[in-house]
Amino acid sequence: MSAPPLEGIRVVELAGLAPGPFAGLLLADYGASVLRVDRPLAVSGDQLTRRKSSITLDLRDEKSRDVLLRLLAGADVLIDPFRPGVLERLGLSPTDVLLKHNPRLVVARMTGFRRDGKYKDMAGHDINYIAVSGVLSMLGRKGERPLAPGNILGDFAGGGAMCFMGILLALMSRSHTGRGQVVEANMVDGSAYLATFPRLARQTPAWAEPRGENLLDSGCPYYDTYETKDAGKYFAVGALEPQFYAALLSGLGFDSKTMPDRSDRSNWARLREIFTKRFKEKTRAEWETVFDGTDACATPVFEQDELEKAGYDQRPAVTLRQTPAYPIKSDEGGWTGGGLMPGDGGVETLRAWMGWEPNKDFLVRKDGALFSVDGKAKL
Numbered sequence: 001m002s003a004p005p006l007e008g009i010r011v012v013e014l015a016g017l018a019p020g021p022f023a024g025l026l027l028a029d030y031g032a033s034v035l036r037v038d039r040p041l042a043v044s045g046d047q048l049t050r051r052k053s054s055i056t057l058d059l060r061d062e063k064s065r066d067v068l069l070r071l072l073a074g075a076d077v078l079i080d081p082f083r084p085g086v087l088e089r090l091g092l093s094p095t096d097v098l099l100k101h102n103p104r105l106v107v108a109r110m111t112g113f114r115r116d117g118k119y120k121d122m123a124g125h126d127i128n129y130i131a132v133s134g135v136l137s138m139l140g141r142k143g144e145r146p147l148a149p150g151n152i153l154g155d156f157a158g159g160g161a162m163c164f165m166g167i168l169l170a171l172m173s174r175s176h177t178g179r180g181q182v183v184e185a186n187m188v189d190g191s192a193y194l195a196t197f198p199r200l201a202r203q204t205p206a207w208a209e210p211r212g213e214n215l216l217d218s219g220c221p222y223y224d225t226y227e228t229k230d231a232g233k234y235f236a237v238g239a240l241e242p243q244f245y246a247a248l249l250s251g252l253g254f255d256s257k258t259m260p261d262r263s264d265r266s267n268w269a270r271l272r273e274i275f276t277k278r279f280k281e282k283t284r285a286e287w288e289t290v291f292d293g294t295d296a297c298a299t300p301v302f303e304q305d306e307l308e309k310a311g312y313d314q315r316p317a318v319t320l321r322q323t324p325a326y327p328i329k330s331d332e333g334g335w336t337g338g339g340l341m342p343g344d345g346g347v348e349t350l351r352a353w354m355g356w357e358p359n360k361d362f363l364v365r366k367d368g369a370l371f372s373v374d375g376k377a378k379l
Helices: 019-029 062-072 093-101 126-132 154-179 187-194 195-201 242-252 265-279 284-291 346-354
Strands: 010-014 033-038 052-054 079-080 105-109 182-186 222-227 235-238 298-300
Touching: 010 019, 010 062, 019 033, 019 079, 019 105, 019 154, 033 346, 052 346, 062 093, 062 346, 079 093, 079 154, 093 182, 105 154, 126 154, 126 187, 154 182, 154 187, 154 222, 182 187, 187 195, 222 265, 235 284, 242 265, 265 346, 284 298
Parallel strands: 010 033, 010 079, 033 052, 079 105, 105 182
Antiparallel strands: 222 235, 235 298
8 A cells, every 4th residue: 555645744833723734734634744733822722633743842932943944944744823923023934044945945824804905903803704705795594694604614624624634735746846935824715615506606596686586695495404314413405416306305205296496486485385395204213214325316415423323433535556544533523522732743753854862952941931051052
C-alpha cells in the first residue's frame, strides 16, 4: 500500500477553534504530521485533534517565540487562526519574518471577515460571517427568520475546508516554484463561494421566489422532511425527477392520477398536507422497509448517536485508491470526538521533526511553556 498523500508534510497549527483545527484535521487525516501550539495553562475545548500532538509556547515571550521560529525553519505549513494583525504584533509577520526565515513555508491565515473592508477589525462568529456573505438570508422556512445551520457552513465548509484547499494549492505551487507563500482564507468569501449555485439560480424558476418558497429551500413538498409515527423521528424526501416522484407516490400508496399536479405551485401546500398525514401513519423503521432499495429518494434522518449502529463509520472525506488516507477509528475521534491536552505528544514530535531533546535544545517553564536555551533563534 502506498503512503498517505501528505506523509512527510509538517504542519504547525496555532491553537484556535473550529476552522483552523478543522483544516489541521484534514491535513492530519491525509498523512501530514500536525503539531498544535497551545498557550500556557490553557484548557482546550478543541475536539478536532485526531492524530495531532501538542506543545505549549508563550508567544508573547521572546524565548518561546525563538522555539517557534526554529521549529518553522523545518516546517511546511503554519496555520494562523488569529484576527488580522495578531502575528504582526507578536513580531511574526508572515512576509517580513516567517517567509524570510523559511522561503518554502506555506502560511495559511484563517479569518472570519475579510482581511480588508468594513468588518476587518470586528469580532464575529459563524452566524455573522454567513450573514454578511448573503448566504444566511437564503436559509429558513417561509415567513420565518433566517436560520443558521449550526456553524457548519461558515466555520467548517466556508472556513476550514476552504483553507485546506488553499494549503493544497500552495503546496502544489511550491512543487513547481520551490517557494511557499501566504494563503488568505476567510469565512465570508468561503461561504459566499459555496452559495454560487443558489445565487445564480435566482435567475431561474428554481430559486426565484422569496426564502422558503423554492425548490430546494423547504418550499417544495417533495424536497422536505416529514415526521413519522414515532414522534421525533423523520424521513427525508428529495424526489425531484418525475421517475423518482412516481416511485415516492407508489411507496406512499398513492395513485399518481388522483394526486394534485405537482408542477402547479398552488398545489404544493395541499401536497405537503397529504404527505405529512401519510408519513405519520408508519414508524421510521416501517418507512425504511418500504423505501429501501427503491429510487424514491426517500431516506431516514439518522441522529448522531445512530450513525455507527446504522453502519456509517466515519471515513475520510474522499477516497484515494492508490494513496489512501488513514482509516478513522472511533477511539481516535471518529463520531465520538477526541481530545488533546496541551503538551500531549509534543516532545516526541520535536524529536521526530528536528532531533531535539529537552534540556538540551529547549527548556520547559513551570507553566509548561517551552523556551529557547540561549534565547536566540537558530535558523
